[in-house]
Amino acid sequence: MKYRKFAGMLCLAAMLAGKxxxxxxxxxxxxxxxxxxREIDFKGGAYRQPNGGYAQGESIGFGYGATEHWFTELYxxxxxxxxxxxxxxEWENKxxxxxxxxxxxxxxxxxxxxxPLSNNTPWELRVGPLLQTEFGKLQLNGNLLFERAFGTADxxxxxxxxxxxxxxxAKYRWQPAFEFGMQGFGDMGxxxxxxxxxxxxxxxxxxxxxxxxxxxxQVIQYNTAWLFGASSAAxxxxxxxxxxxxx
Amino acid sequence: MKYISLVALLxxxxxxxxxxxxxxxxxxxxxxxxxxxxxAGAKIKLxxxxxxxTAEEFDSYxxxxxxxxxxxxxxxxxxxxxxxxxxxxxxxxxxxxxQGVIVAE
Numbered sequence: 253m254k255y256r257k258f259a260g261m262l263c264l265a266a267m268l269a270g271k272x273x274x275x276x277x278x279x280x281x282x283x284x285x286x287x288x289x290r291e292i293d294f295k296g297g298a299y300r301q302p303n304g305g306y307a308q309g310e311s312i313g314f315g316y317g318a319t320e321h322w323f324t325e326l327y328x329x330x331x332x333x334x335x336x337x338x339x340x341x342e343w344e345n346k347x348x349x350x351x352x353x354x355x356x357x358x359x360x361x362x363x364x365x366x367x368p369l370s371n372n373t374p375w376e377l378r379v380g381p382l383l384q385t386e387f388g389k390l391q392l393n394g395n396l397l398f399e400r401a402f403g404t405a406d407x408x409x410x411x412x413x414x415x416x417x418x419x420x421x422a423k424y425r426w427q428p429a430f431e432f433g434m435q436g437f438g439d440m441g442x443x444x445x446x447x448x449x450x451x452x453x454x455x456x457x458x459x460x461x462x463x464x465x466x467x468x469x470q471v472i473q474y475n476t477a478w479l480f481g482a483s484s485a486a487x488x489x490x491x492x493x494x495x496x497x498x499x
Numbered sequence: 500m501k502y503i504s505l506v507a508l509l510x511x512x513x514x515x516x517x518x519x520x521x522x523x524x525x526x527x528x529x530x531x532x533x534x535x536x537x538x539a540g541a542k543i544k545l546x547x548x549x550x551x552x553t554a555e556e557f558d559s560y561x562x563x564x565x566x567x568x569x570x571x572x573x574x575x576x577x578x579x580x581x582x583x584x585x586x587x588x589x590x591x592x593x594x595x596x597x598q599g600v601i602v603a604e
Contacts, residue, residue: 287567288554320567320574352564353542353577385561388582428560469591 275331278308280283280421280435281327281495282308282394283360283382285348287400290499291318293325297492302484311342321348346382358384362395373401376414389426395419398443416443423461431461434475453486455479471498502507518544518577523557525549528593539583539603545576555597560586562601579603 258454276297293315296307305319309332315325329344340366349359360382367375380397395417402414423436436456441447458478466472479490519541524531528551537543548554549568557566557576568574581603590597 284565286565351575351577353579391563425560425563 257422275329276307276333277329277331277492278419278437279492280393280419280437281346281347281382282350282362282393283322283350283358283384285317285319285323285346285360287317287320287336289315289323291315291325291491292497292499293327293494294496295470295492295494297490299479299487299490301334301487302481305417307331307487313342313344313480315344318392322346323348328369335426337370340373341369343367344390352384356385360384362397373395374406376400377402389424391423391425393419393421393423413442415448416440423459429462429464433459433461435459435479437479447485449483449492451485452483454482455486455490456482457490469499470494473498512574515589518542518545520546522546523547523599524549525551525555525590525597527551528590528596529554530588530590530597530599534602536602536604537546537579537581540580543581543601545578546573547576548573548575553592555593556591557588558591559586559601561586562588565589 261342274301279293279295291314294311296310297471298306300306306446309330311325311327311329313325315323317323323346325344327344329340329342331338331340332337344362344364347361349361352358362378362382363378364375364378365375376399378397378399383394385392393416397417398414399412399417401461403412406412418438419436421433421435423431425431427496435458436454439453441452446452457479459475460475461475464472474493474495476491476493481488519538521535521537521543523535525547539591545564547557547572549570549572550568554569557564557568557574562578564572564576564578566576572597578601581601583603585601586601588599588601
């Protein structure tokens with residue numbers, strides 16, 4: 253019985269540590285910035301861990317294209333992972349470093365700072381380069397992300413490390429209101445000493461995207477994906493959704 | 500090796516040499532020329548000069564480009580290489596008048 257309780261605590265600790273780089277509402281960043289664009293942004297997602305634990309997350313944010321190369325966004329986010337609820341305030345800044353199409357790879361950079369609004373989560377910082385290219389109507393994105401929680405260890409004594417994760421998507425731009433493709437997310441573990449394969453989290457699955465003009469320079473953009481676990485440590489199914497109102 | 504690969508991905512590859520240069524002018528909420536012929540299969544550097552006092556947004560789903568051009572400002576777009584065909588674009592802030600097409604041939 254003690255062993256099962258200890259194993260349960262370990263699983264919970266792993267999930268809470270994992271939350272730092274595998275939020276249920278995670279989305280694929282793109283490097284483009286649109287000057288003057290204002291948006292209200294909703295994101296949500298849910299998955300069930302292999303051990304049965306349920307995770308759910310939602311966020312709402314306001315973003316603004318402050319310059320031709322800098323987009324900034326503030327979020328309020330809530331995550332419920334195995335009945336542990338965390339509320340955080342998030343400040344995301346995205347920098348477009350190259351002109352779209354100027355080089356074979358478009359490059360951007362993202363910084364994302366999370367400040368806890370409840371006392372069971374640490375401050376966290378995520379940074380990384382954002383890459384994009386296109387082949388005709390096919391657009392490809394790939395992002396390399398490094399994330400660190402501040403402090404020495406979590407409440408279970410698990411030391412914080414700088415972790416490495418990745419995101420990618422392939423999108424066929426069929427028509428503005430409906431585009432389709434694939435998305436993938438992966439968590440490799442410590443950035444310079446990746447987890448053994450069985451402990452890495454890899455998810456991928458079909459995704460759809462679209463843009464619905466409302467007139468008078470107002471637009472709804474959406475993208476959503478159903479992700480399948482591609483490793484034993486990954487949730488079997490993840491649903492994620494992002495909807496933006498641009499004005 | 501893993502680190503070298505990661506660092507290499509941080510940097511864009513070398514620019515295409517010899518991009519063909521073209522210019523579009525925005526005047527009285529219209530693009531001039533409204534039809535711009537460019538060579539197919541070539542990378543295009545497109546300079547947009549906005550002579551109006553108000554901002555305009557170059558928007559083309561066919562070209563996968565959106566770019567705000569400030570009033571009395573300019574912007575540079577890189578497009579292509581394009582397959583032969585017609586690629587419409589518009590000014591999102593003045594859609595009634597600001598319409599155009601790039602013809603790759």
